[in-house]
Amino acid sequence: DSGVTQTPKHLITATGQRVTLRCSPRSGDLSVYWYQQSLDQGLQFLIQYYNGEERAKGNILERFSAQQFPDLHSELNLSSLELGDSALYFCASSAGGAWGSYEQYFGPGTRLTVT
Amino acid sequence: GESVGLHLPTLSVQEGDNSIINCAYSNSASDYFIWYKQESGKGPQFIIDIRSNMDKRQGQRVTVLLNKTVKHLSLQIAATQPGDSAVYFCAENNAGNMLTFGGGTRLMVKP
Numbered sequence A: 001d002s003g004v005t006q007t008p009k010h011l012i013t014a015t016g017q018r019v020t021l022r023c024s025p026r027s028g029d030l031s032v033y034w035y036q037q038s039l040d041q042g043l044q045f046l047i048q049y050y051n052g053e054e055r056a057k058g059n060i061l062e063r064f065s066a067q068q069f070p071d072l073h074s075e076l077n078l079s080s081l082e083l084g085d086s087a088l089y090f091c092a093s094s095a096g097g098a099w100g101s102y103e104q105y106f107g108p109g110t111r112l113t114v115t
Numbered sequence B: 001g002e003s004v005g006l007h008l009p010t011l012s013v014q015e016g017d018n019s020i021i022n023c024a025y026s027n028s029a030s031d032y033f034i035w036y037k038q039e040s041g042k043g044p045q046f047i048i049d050i051r052s053n054m055d056k057r058q059g060q061r062v063t064v065l066l067n068k069t070v071k072h073l074s075l076q077i078a079a080t081q082p083g084d085s086a087v088y089f090c091a092e093n094n095a096g097n098m099l100t101f102g103g104g105t106r107l108m109v110k111p
Helices: none
Strands: A006-009 A010-013 A019-024 A031-038 A040-051 A053-057 A064-068 A072-078 A087-094 A108-113 B010-014 B017-024 B032-040 B045-051 B056-057 B062-067 B072-077 B086-097 B098-101 B105-111
Touching: A006 A087, A010 A019, A019 A108, A019 B017, A031 A072, A040 A064, A040 A072, A040 B098, A072 A087, B017 B105, B032 B062, B032 B072, B045 B056, B045 B062, B045 B072, B062 B086, B072 B086
Parallel strands: A010 A108, B010 B105
Antiparallel strands: A006 A019, A019 A072, A031 A040, A031 A087, A040 A053, A064 A072, A087 A108, B017 B072, B032 B045, B032 B086, B056 B062, B062 B072, B086 B098, B086 B105
């Protein structure tokens, strides 16, 4: 158990809908990362938050957004869903900071199926 | 369980043999590297890491080798066991705390 929790574990929804994925980092970790893992593209970095502020952006679509709250949990919002958004979404956390630990601990993931 | 399902390169080894999984990284400025193991239906799990000022680091049954000249990373697993069957990813840190992951290699251990 990495200490990172994600809910829900599975999510099935229809095209055009909006969903919210939730992540709680390990105790004490300030950085949260979101990744998408689809069948043909491996692990793709989406976005990073550090202590409530956006730190880095990867290949995140404009239909997707995220935030990190004062209690450090994070939510990933996916809107106007398309079939191609079906994937595993992972959250990871690390101690973070410019000189902090680079090691990221991953949650169990949320399996999103768009029908 | 759920599988990653990628069309990954696959390494098939006999139980008890040693495994070597290779990875080429992209950025010569990367200063930190990690190997992750992902079992079916689970998130990636940290195995071992190495900083760019080192060539080799050993853990329990695993060794990571770093060749900065050719930007190559390898993971050696000694006495491979059925529980080692998984997809293995290398990742490099080249921008603050952001990791860039390789495509992964599927390790299959034959009993």
